[in-house]
Amino acid sequence: MDISLQNVEYRYQVNTPFERxxxxxxxxxxxSGTFLAIIGHTGSGKSTVLQHLNALLKPTEGQxxxxxxxxxxxxxxxxxxxIRQRVGIVFQFPEHQLFEETVEKDICFGPMxxxxxxxxxxxxxxxxxxxVGLPEEILSxxxxxxxxxxxxxxxxxxxxxxxxxxxxxxEPTAGLDPRGRKEIMDMFYSLHGTRGLSTVLVTHSMEDASxxxxxxxxxxxxxxxxxxxxxEIFSSPEGLLKLGLDVPxxxxxxxxxxxxxxxxxxKTCLTMDELTDEIAAVMKRGTAT
Amino acid sequence: MMDKMxxxxxxxxxxxxxxxxxxxxxxxxxxxVCIVFLANNLLTYGLLxxxxxxxxxxxxxxxxxxxxxxKPVLLLVIFTLFLHLFLTKEGEVLFRFGWITIYExxxxxxxxxxxxxxxxxxxxxxxxxxxxxxxxxDGLESLLNPLNKVKFPVHELALMMSISLxxxxxxxxxxxxxxxAQTARGADFTSGPIKERIKTIIPLLIPLFVSSFKRAxxxxxxxxxxxxxxxxxxxxxxxxxxxxxxxxxLAMLAALALVLFLLRT
Numbered sequence: 092m093d094i095s096l097q098n099v100e101y102r103y104q105v106n107t108p109f110e111r112x113x114x115x116x117x118x119x120x121x122x123s124g125t126f127l128a129i130i131g132h133t134g135s136g137k138s139t140v141l142q143h144l145n146a147l148l149k150p151t152e153g154q155x156x157x158x159x160x161x162x163x164x165x166x167x168x169x170x171x172x173x174i175r176q177r178v179g180i181v182f183q184f185p186e187h188q189l190f191e192e193t194v195e196k197d198i199c200f201g202p203m204x205x206x207x208x209x210x211x212x213x214x215x216x217x218x219x220x221x222x223v224g225l226p227e228e229i230l231s232x233x234x235x236x237x238x239x240x241x242x243x244x245x246x247x248x249x250x251x252x253x254x255x256x257x258x259x260x261x262e263p264t265a266g267l268d269p270r271g272r273k274e275i276m277d278m279f280y281s282l283h284g285t286r287g288l289s290t291v292l293v294t295h296s297m298e299d300a301s302x303x304x305x306x307x308x309x310x311x312x313x314x315x316x317x318x319x320x321x322x323e324i325f326s327s328p329e330g331l332l333k334l335g336l337d338v339p340x341x342x343x344x345x346x347x348x349x350x351x352x353x354x355x356x357x358k359t360c361l362t363m364d365e366l367t368d369e370i371a372a373v374m375k376r377g378t379a380t
Numbered sequence: 381m382m383d384k385m386x387x388x389x390x391x392x393x394x395x396x397x398x399x400x401x402x403x404x405x406x407x408x409x410x411x412x413v414c415i416v417f418l419a420n421n422l423l424t425y426g427l428l429x430x431x432x433x434x435x436x437x438x439x440x441x442x443x444x445x446x447x448x449x450x451k452p453v454l455l456l457v458i459f460t461l462f463l464h465l466f467l468t469k470e471g472e473v474l475f476r477f478g479w480i481t482i483y484e485x486x487x488x489x490x491x492x493x494x495x496x497x498x499x500x501x502x503x504x505x506x507x508x509x510x511x512x513x514x515x516x517x518d519g520l521e522s523l524l525n526p527l528n529k530v531k532f533p534v535h536e537l538a539l540m541m542s543i544s545l546x547x548x549x550x551x552x553x554x555x556x557x558x559x560x561a562q563t564a565r566g567a568d569f570t571s572g573p574i575k576e577r578i579k580t581i582i583p584l585l586i587p588l589f590v591s592s593f594k595r596a597x598x599x600x601x602x603x604x605x606x607x608x609x610x611x612x613x614x615x616x617x618x619x620x621x622x623x624x625x626x627x628x629x630l631a632m633l634a635a636l637a638l639v640l641f642l643l644r645t
Contacts, residue, residue: 106444107448108391108442142560145564176566179564182557182560182564187554187557187558187561187591188565190582190586190590200566201565204566204567204568205566249565250565253565
């Protein structure tokens with residue numbers, strides 16, 4: 092399912108002394124099957140953008156097209172359930188949304204809200220719990236007896252069981268240890284590959300963005316600062332550094348090396364392997380181009 | 381939805397009311413609550429209304445903001461009005477339609493009592509809109525200080541108050557966040573039959589309770605690790621000072637009270 096934001100503006104608390112714009116003139120296209128990363132500082136408007144993707148927020152200006160549905164400011168929207176089912180959002184700290192007595196019931200909550208039968212929901216729960224890498228025995232436990240990392244996975248399973256076409260992740264690895272982070276990101280990446288799930292990842296981490304995404308959008312002060320493929324974004328890192336945003340370690344290394352050796356490699360490398368190949372090639376030739 | 385709530389919300393602005401000592405504001409509100417009951421005819425109620433709107437004007441809080449924020453309370457006021465209209469059976473009959481009979485006294489009392497109610501809400505809203513919660517508790521603590529002599533735990537009470545006031549916005553944000561998360565999972569909070577809607581409260585309330593308990597515990601640990609041990613010998617960073625404008629405001633209220641007392645029937 093394609094999603095497209097066209098010149099979207101959103102103001103919080105319209106008609107109060109607290110009125111302020113959160114995002115303005117944001118245009119982003121998310122064709123079916125894309126892995127898109129949205130990067131920006133806290134308060135840059137990334138979370139606001141994210142809430143437009145399944146019509147939790149209605150733009151105050153511009154329009155959002157989700158599949159065949161068009162969300163515009165003037166019209167009151169009804170029957171948003173279909174959109175909500177097809178676009179699953181995993182919010183930041185999703186473990187805070189757990190409430191049922193057992194893990195199984197909690198995972199079934201989403202699908203059953205969308206009219207799936209109890210039997211089918213339970214089947215999906217079993218499948219989803221496997222996908223997030225937890226044993227099936229956990230289904231009968233109370234979600235509040237689990238560890239933080241397990242709770243996070245259960246909450247993610249709750250969204251996966253809705254079987255969405257698009258999955259939106261708001262800093263899914265915040266507060267996890269490095270191993271947990273990698274496991275969860277790898278899991279989303281493989282889901283993206285095997286199920287053809289469009290994935291939107293909101294993150295601080297340049298490493299994650301450069302490793303997994305095919306498109307990157309950089310947000311700054313509520314506007315789209317830059318968008319493109321990771322290569323395009325990181326080939327001119329000066330702008331990013333000026334905004335106080337990080338660049339991936341590999342890119343940083345390459346920059347430093349280029350500066351101190353006063354050479355220039357032929358391309359910006361995003362992975363360690365790429366960079367070593369490039370360096371090896373330069374050494375073989377004896378000169379950098 | 382949460383955007384429009386104005387309870388416990390502070391609107392920063394530069395105004396006389398904002399700069400008043402929280403103690404004088406609290407005393408003023410307390411006295412106002414008493415004085416409201418002095419009014420018993422058109423003229424006195426009129427005076428009270430004028431005074432209230434004068435105070436709103438002084439506070440520089442946009443009236444439209446107060447209006448949208450108080451809309452839900454307005455329903456309650458209207459409900460009070462109708463309750464009196466239908467249930468008071470005194471005075472002459474004004475109007476009869478089927479089983480509905482409206483008496484003169486009912487109309488009079490209905491209007492006056494709901495107006496009184498409305499004015500009280502307005503005045504207390506001005507207090508919370510122009511005073512930060514911390515100022516309110518500081519003021520309260522200072523006003524209640526004499527009670528320390530009879531072993532009343534004034535400081536603890538003030539602390540409890542400031543903690544709960546402090547967490548209202550946090551709780552609101554949390555509610556909003558969880559509502560969104562559950563909506564994204566297909567929960568429907570805004571439509572459907574009442575029975576269904578009551579059920580949708582559970583996915584909202586349980587996470588809210590869980591996080592509140594967790595937060596309370598974290599707060600307790602944080603306070604203890606910073607050596608908190610109650611109010612004994614504790615100095616204050618924020619000093620209260622009572623100025624001329626505070627005395628003037630109270631004097632104005634006293635004058636109003638006197639006039640009301642003379643004009644009431």
